[in-house]
Amino acid sequence: MIHSSDRNHRRKKLSQFKHQAGPFIIFFTVLMPTNCVILEQFFFDLKKDSASELINGFLVYLSYAMAMWSYYQSITIKNYTIDKATPNQDNRRIDPLYKNTNSCLQCNKWKPIRTHHCSLCGKCNLKMDHHCPWIHNCVGLRNHRCFYLFTMYMTIGALQYSYASWVYFRYLFRSSNGFFSHQSTFFYIYWFLTSLVLYPVCAMLCFLLVYHTSLIINNQTTLEQMENSQSGNGCCLQNDRPPKSINLFNRGILSNIAWFFNYSYFWFLPFQNIYKQDGTQYPIAPLCTIQDIQIYNPQLQIGQIPDQQFDFDKIDQKYEEYLAIAKQKYKNKRLVLIGKEIQLD
Ligand SMILES: [Zn+2]
Ligand SMILES: [Zn+2]
Structure with a gap:
């Protein structure tokens, strides 16, 4: 004691x-x-x-x-969080990894996905990257x-x-x-x-x-990268090796860069990023990325995968529709996400 x-x-x-x-x-x-x-x-x-x-x-x-x-x-x-009660239910059921109903024990507040509590700042930071002594502040959303x-x-x-x-x-x-x-x-x-x-x-x-x-x-933070590097990348079961964690937010290089700079032509100017979604929701990749499918099935060329456009902002409302497209896209594939097998047929 x-x-x-x-x-x-x-x-x-x-x-x-x-x-x-x-x-x-x-x-x-x-x-x-x-x-x-x-x-x-x-x-x-x-x-x-x-x-x-x-x-x-x-x-x-x-x-x-x-x-x-x-x-x-x-x-x-x-990058402090906004005062909102922890939601009881997460509507975005599209991915079992996307859990957005956590609360911070120190702040007694909703801790949205990608948020972490910084012991030095004493507050929760949205999309916390790390606490940087150089800037005497947390790097975040x-x-x-x-x-x-x-x-x-x-x-x-x-x-x-x-x-x-x-x-x-x-x-x-x-x-x-x-x-x-x-x-x-x-x-x-x-x-x-x-x-x-x-x-x-x-x-x-x-x-x-x-x-x-x-x-x-x-599209990762330092904290997520450190977590992922411990458990590896890729999500498809390969030669009976244990399934590894996936990066939920990786939507492709150009998409990730554009999102990071808030789709601004003036990306080189240090303006504050003000996102539409107040830092409590993040656009996520489809169930599995094209690269993962290719690793799983080396014969498959990128052109063979139907090139569907997803409006990620509308996933909440159009969940069933999105799932139908995902099922079509990944049919005959066996996907495993952190030990949970997803049936797509
Ligand atoms: Zn906190
Ligand atoms: Zn901090």
Whole structure:
């Protein structure tokens, strides 16, 4: 008993510390790209032609401004759930995995599908991706796009700095006046320390960008990806191997990307995503994706599967109709979803 209260106390202290450290982490996150932009002003004494200098300068300021705007949006936009009573029944019976009647024990509120409770924020977050100390906030339904654009513009800026820094280093190294004769000593220390931090940060940003791109392509959150990677992918029974979990929300690459950016032509601007469905319902894929059918039946070509268009917003009302189409689509296939066999004939 004492042991568990001790652990609780320690956990509380740690989350308190993380909470208090937030503003400092934000300060250093802003400081880093600001340092790079300041340093890059010194790199411009390379006596290059004006065109390349203009492109260089434009890239530096644009990526900096966009990164800072995305950062501000990521910090300020919250993904908290809305006050609604937990529904007794889920109308979307189309998939046995789609359960939307959970409640959060901490908040005493409805916890819609894809929602998770964040112990650091102390609240439930819609389509929670992860709690990010960099933004002192949770990444979720409404700010995932801003967070993604933040990592994208930071990566562009970091790569730009790394390249410019390397070019300047080479220029000084080859200079006939000697390496240290161009700037003050302070500049060299400042440059060295910034680069020391920036190069590993740049590698980390590249990894983060690639990882989140793969999440967008698969319409997954970090939490879902971690869960799925433990149980594997694909849903059809194959050579009597145990059935694995499926990604319910994967509706195809283009569809996933378009949904992530809220079908906006201005996807590159960090606006808040405001969805039609208030974050309590999510469009889901048909019972099984085309890829799964192909894995199950390698002879089957994509063209042979009837290309049906589904209006996912209307599934609620047209459940029987949808099921009839799904039955037609997957007839003669044996589908197994997490141990439950679905009869489609
Ligand atoms: Zn909660
Ligand atoms: Zn959080």
